[in-house]
Amino acid sequence: MLGSRRRPDVATEITADDLLQTPQAPAVFTGRINLVEQAVNILCETNQVHIAILGAGGIGKTSVALHIMQNLLIKEKFADRYYFIPCEMLPDATKLMQGLVQAIGLQVAQGKGPLDVFLAYLKGDKKVLLILDNFETPWNSKGQTEVKNLMEHICSAKPVSVIVTMRGTDGPGQIKWHKLGGQSGLPALELGAAKEAFCSFSSNGEYKIKEEDPIWEKLLIEMNGMSLAIMLIGELAKELTLNELMEMWNIQKTEVLKKIGEQDNRLPVLKCQFS
Structure with missing residues (x-):
């Protein structure tokens, strides 16, 4: 169960270095610029929006997400509060929570749990963008209910916009997702x-x-x-x-x-x- 108490046994399994090695947006990037511009416009013109970049493995989901994140307009809107979290190394809700705390660089004080600290950060007065890459890993875990609950907590925080990339044709949970590229996800390259x-x-x-x-x-x-x-x-x-x-x-x-x-x-x- 995802709780507010920190699990010391997982603290050494995932480090900030693991999560902060954000790859650069690929230099070779064809046929997707219009989708990036569409996502940037939505993110910049809307107070809060949640975007799902969906499709088969290898279709280019991560590349699109990186180009969105590294767009100058996105950097300007979210200042230094945009975070890329590689979820392939976060296979359940507890590790996902730990990974989010590590990626943002939050300190968990004694007597506080990571969930409390994380949600308090999200509910501040500044815009936050979370990019959850390869989200199918935690979502398809045995603890999907806990992951769903965590995502609903995150997406209910008004200053927060979320981008998930994941295999499939549907975003996680009952959250209202804007499916980039259409209902079936990213189209194949022409x-x-x-x-x-x-x-x-x-x-x-x-x-x-x-x-x-x-x-x-x-x-x-x-x-x-x-x-x-x-x-x-x-x-x-x-x-x-x-x-x-x-x-x-x-x-x-x-x-x-x-x-x-x-x-x-x-x-x-x-x-x-x-x-």
Whole structure:
């Protein structure tokens, strides 16, 4: 049960360093600028709004959230009170609560619990933006009811706006979520944006793709507009020709992406399945 008393046994499991290593918004970012602008406008023009960035693993949810957070208008509105919390390391309500306290840098005085301190901070007179990335981890835990209760506490605090990124087509709980990209979540990248992204990832100063090359388009269609798949196959294109990539893809498919994905433990979605 999520309570107001701090659990000392989990205090050493998650550190502020774990949570404060916020990744930079990716430099290669195609086909999503309009969604970022839409989210920024909503956040800046509304006193309180909760945004859900939904979709399959690898569709680009985290990248969109990072570009929203690092927008100059967002930084201006929320000053230094915007926080990116990587929830893949927070698998239940207790650890989620601890992670929020750590990320914000709150001090829990003797006789106080982390929940009390956290809610008191949220109910201050300044705007706060929380970005809860990979929120499906705590949400799909056995203690979903406790996570739901915590989220309702958070979202009921008037100065607080929340962005969640998570797999699926629905935001958590009964909270009124603005689904960025539509009811089904983020759309797949259109072919033109996919081509632009692929070229940016695969370019090494020598590698060139001919617009008329039918293999290029066929290969990208196989990626189903998934941002992560396009990035990974683009990285492989630095060493392999399009013919080699297509042949490898036809034979191995998912394994092609896993080989390069296993080199980066920052994103667990690198091991998600593409078929």
